[in-house]
Amino acid sequence: MRSWIRWQDSLWPSSGDGESPWRPWGGWVEWFLPYALLSLSTVLSLLISGQDPAVTLGLAGLAAGWLLVSTTLVPSRWAEHPVVVAVSFTGLVTAAAVLEAHDTVFLIFMITGFFEAMRLRPAPLALTGIFVVSALINTIPNGGPLSAFADQPALWTVVTLVQTAAVGGGGLVSAAMARQHAERKRVLDELAAAQEENAGLQRQLLGQARETGILDERQRLSQEIHDTLAQGFTGIITQLEAAAAAKGDPAEWQRHVDTAMALARENLTAARRSVRALGPQPLAASTLPDALDEVSRLWSGRTGVEIRFTTTGTARALHPEIEATLLRVTQEALTNVEKHAAATIVGLTLSYMADQVTVDVRDDGGGFDPGAAVSPGEGGFGVPGMRARVTRLAGTLNLESEPGGGTAVSANLPAIALEART
Incomplete structure (x- = not known):
């Protein structure tokens, strides 16, 4: 039983919220395709067939009413309930079969039954619904399913099974593509979020590094001022004080002044070097x-x-x-x-x-x-x-x-x- 359930979920998985994500004809197609096919069939029947227009319009009106009651007007919280879907499918296929029996051109409307069948759950019921629609759409123009299968059972069985496999296989492929698309979108969203987070961390890291670098430059300059400029100015002051004390000895006074000037030039060079070091010139x-x-x-x-x-x-x-x-x-x-x-x-x-x-x-x-x-x-x-x-x-x-x-x-x-x- 568990293996069967796993097969069923892989064929037409449930999204867990009542909606079948494998359905490839969602959106506006889901709502308007049945009405469009019914309208097209009705117009063609009125134009090219010899059937009684009143009967055609009456049957088409009943089918449209059933679509309105069983799908369009059903509250969204009930729309995907298995019982509601089964009742909707049964009424739709019955109306389509009556119309096709009335005029073969309504097999166009019967195509809607395939899409409605794929909404059925569990999966075996969906396959059964596809089989029923296939049998009706192929045999009604040939006297109906009882007559057709009685006359040529092998032919109609093979035709119906092949068509069922084709339509069901299409649903399977669509499901796989939908899952791949959802997984790809999830991975891309996660990657985009990770890239954005990484970019944010890089910006934060660079900002912190800039602040730390500023503090380091301040510390370096403070140390350099202490080690070079401050000591140089101390030496200059010392030499000038010595020169002031040696006013009576011109040679000694000149020596101290020259030494102070040399120290001043050295300090100026050191100051310029410090300024240049502030930025990567x-x-x-x-x-x-x-x-x-x-x-x-x-x-x-x-x-x-x-x-x-x-x-x-x-x-x-x-x-x-x-x-x-x-x-x-x-x-x-x-x-x-x-x-x-x-x-x-x-x-x-x-x-x-x-x-x-x-x-x-x-x-x-x-x-x-x-x-x-x-x-x-x-x-x-x-x-x-x-x-x-x-x-x-x-x-x-x-x-x-x-x-x-x-x-x-x-x-x-x-x-x-x-x-x-x-």
């Missing part, structure tokens, strides 16, 4: 590949170290936070090479992938022991600072090095498109 009017090319070219010209810059994949505009972070990491990595590596060749690679973007900086310098490097909790920018920048944007920073074997720094970030900018 190379990105102001160029793409990330162009900016990295400029940075590498200027760095090589200043240090005398050969640098080989390459780009792989299809370059595209990314979110400003992503591009700025990659630029900052590259600049810091090159600064570390300049300060510590004693390298002769540096390789810089920018790689665009489907959903990731990577910057690799490799040198042939002296290398070091990564385990002895400054940890994130010990302060300083360097490697901990680069890792903090990348991690804030859901990226990863990998460092490979060994004494005498050079160093490789790789920053990998999600390739968030420029459209995701908020």
Whole structure:
């Protein structure tokens, strides 16, 4: 019994709310097709047949009345009840059979019986209804089912069974297509919701990273002002005080004034460097590949170290936070090479992938022991600072090095498109 029920549900499943989702002729067709076929049959009968028009109109009127009472005027909460559908089907097929017996042209109206039969539940009853409609629509013009099946039982049995299988198979195909369409729509809706949620999380992540980056820049500038500018101004004041105290010794006074001027120039240079560090200037009017090319070219010209810059994949505009972070990491990595590596060749690679973007900086310098490097909790920018920048944007920073074997720094970030900018 359970296996039969499973077969029945797979053929014409119930939606659970009283409506049959497999029905391919829903909507306006469901309401107007029976009336349209009845009207067409009636008009053709009146025009081309010799039947009594009064009888034709009377029978057609009774059929229309039955359609009105059993389908159109039935409350929606009862429309799909199995008993209501069975009664509606029985009356419709009876009226159609009487009309077809009156005039063969009404077999056009009898076609409505197939659609009404497919509303029957359970599935075996629907197949039986299709069989009955098929038998009537084929045999009434040949003397009726009793006469036709008595004269040629094999012929009419085969015709009826084939037609029943064809119509039922059509319902099965329609059901499968409806289920596939519903499942596809559900999957697409879930995918769209997931994409929207992911976009929201990315916007939130980038916003948090921007706020954190601002705090980091403030902390860095505060530390730089304390370490350089404040100390420089302290030295300038000290030298000027010493010069004031040495007014009687022109040579000593001049020496202190010259020292104060040199300190002032150094502080001015440091202040300008801090201002330039507030924003990724190379990105102001160029793409990330162009900016990295400029940075590498200027760095090589200043240090005398050969640098080989390459780009792989299809370059595209990314979110400003992503591009700025990659630029900052590259600049810091090159600064570390300049300060510590004693390298002769540096390789810089920018790689665009489907959903990731990577910057690799490799040198042939002296290398070091990564385990002895400054940890994130010990302060300083360097490697901990680069890792903090990348991690804030859901990226990863990998460092490979060994004494005498050079160093490789790789920053990998999600390739968030420029459209995701908020």
